[in-house]
Amino acid sequence: MSERELTVSELGHRGDGIARTDTGPIYVAGALPGEVVRARVENGRALDPVIETPSKDRRQPVCKHYDACGGCSLQHLAEEPYLAWKRDLVTNALSDRGIEFAVSDTIAATAGGRRRAVLTATRAGRHTLLGYHEKASHRLVDIEECPVLDPAIVSALPGLKALASEVLPKKGELRLTVLCTTTGLDVAIDKADKGYERKIPGLSQKTVDIGLARLSVNGEVILEVRPPLLDMGGIGLVAAPGGFTQATLAAEQTLSRLVMAGAGKAKKVADLFSGAGTFALRLARSANVHAVEGDAAAIAGFDKALRKSQGLKKVTYERRDLYRRPLVRDELEAFDAVVFDPPRAGAQAQAEQLALSKVRTILAVSCNPATLARDLRILIDGGYVLQSVTPVDQFHYSPHIEAVAVLTRE
Template sequence: MRETNLQVSELGHRGDGVARTDKGPVYVPGALPGETVTANVIDGRAKNPSFKTLSPDRITPVCRHYETCGGCALQHLAQAPYLVWKRELVAKALKDRGIVAEVSDTISATAGGRRRAVLTATRAGRHTLLGYHEKASHRLVDVTECPVLDPAIVNALPGLKSLAGDVLPRKGELRLTVLNTTAGLDVAIDKADKGYDRKIPSLSQKTVELDLARLSVNGEVLLEIRPPRLDMNGVGLTVAPGGFTQATQAGEEALSLLVCEGVGKAKTVADLFSGVGTFAFRLARQANVHAVEGDVGAMAAFDKALRNARGLKKVTFERRDLFRRPLVQEELEPFDAVVFDPPRAGAQAQAEQLARSKVKTVLAVSCNPATFARDVRLLLDGGYTLQSVTPVDQFHYSPHIEVVALLTRE
């Protein structure tokens, strides 16, 4: 097959280089803008590219697993252009919806590493592999280091692998979610072998030896040595096993600051898709808050933490599936401001109701620029004005980006 010369002009939304050709875009893995490569092109992708010219923005990756591991996409790009690329991901998503807006510089919120990791384990003969899948593959990379994780999690990898090995199913994989809390590591294993109860003595001993705060298997708490708490601005909260939290402490604080500043002097705030109360507990220092969430575990953790919280204004909450039953126009009337932070699918139904409401201030928070732009478009069409858009990067070296937008209505 004849090789093609390719001039890379930009980065795609997944971190691949993009070369524009007469036959359409060609995606070049590992390439950066300004680089020249030769490669065989199959179905719009460059295979085994040979680099002829390198970008001055290219740097040496910091992890030995980078060439194979699918967890990171851009360890070879310098920090400044990397943060510009993240901002452009948000700007492009907005532009695709016909929204021309000034997007602020990306806030880097990766300090300390990710406190929450979701790892996969499987068998390889008599050995256990624990890590992440290879790029575009079902094969697993056995991770021995990971520069994006909290060092406490990295140091525990050998022990976590041993735990996983005790309960691996005969076929397939299991998932291990680990969260670094103020009390130590909270480990939740899912898809473990159904006969794991035979291993409970061994698992309990290893939990003590690893000094874990808590170990859960298939949703059952096997041993809790200390309640695995998170500090939500002075409120102690214990999440459900494997429950969702913001990936980094720095990211949580950056997003919360933007939300609290955006709400301003509002006296009543609705926090929709509130999760465990990341924003609600902070907002309640300055306003009355009504939190709405559909996940049972998150609501239970929120309720328990609220019972012991001090110094907050009035806080109420309800469990509700906002995808099926969004707060409608009449229910939104009591609120001066609304915050919504949905999963990656976005909040289309809720945004449609907000667009019909008289709520003066809306804070849209998202981990998906595409659905974020769709929801913002609905709000703009409903009469809101976009005041600011701020990207927050807490997923270092990856294509993922958080974003916070402030919208107001006259």
């Protein structure tokens, strides 16, 4: 197989360089627009590419694990073009649905590092590996550092590895969800060995030694030294074990600011896919809020936060699967504004009902540009007008991007 010279013209949605050729696109891992590379080509991919002409936007990666680790994909790209690429991910997704709109510049919300990390642990002989999978591989990178994480999580890596080694299954992997809270680290281990129960005393001691706020294994709270608290705009909320939170505090604050600004002076707001109340608790300082969420643990945490909160308007909530039972048009008419922040699958069924409603303002928050564009298309076809789309980057060096879209009915 002979080598070919390729000129990279753009970045794909996963961060690979793309060279356009007469035989179709060729994906070049690690290459940047404007670079000339030499490589063998197989099945549309460049193998072992050698960069002959580097881009002026190329930077030295900030992590020693970068070449192998699959956790990051764009540490080698300068910040300005990186943020522009993130904006383009949203712009292109909208365009694919026939929505031509001037998307705002990406807001970088990565300060402080990710406070939430999902790590994997496995056995390698007598050793325990803890980290992320290699790029395009099931092998695990045993990380010693991670510049995108909160320093408190990085400092705890040796202790977390020791903890994982106690409950590793004989075969396979386990997952550790680590959350940095105001009272310490909250660790939830999933897929642990079924015999972990006989090790509970030792696990409890390690929890104290490491200084964790709480340890949960396979859904069971082993020890809570201190309630793991999150600050939701001045309201304390105890995190659910392994529950969802925005990856960085900066992103939570930025997304909340955009939602609050979009809701404006609305007096009655529905917060759909509300989670533990990231937006609902903040919105309730100025509006009556109805929160809807399908996860029982998230609803329970929200309820406890409400019981200790003061100075809020009327807040109601319900547990409801919005994929199976979206709020229908007649239910929606009670609200001036609706916020929805679904998982990656989006909110198609709910968007279809919203498109039939007379709700004045809709705020769509999304972590997936493709499903966001699909849902916005439904709303626009139903008569809504897109006012703004703002990308928010909280997953530094990755292809993931959040966005907040504001729509109004004229």
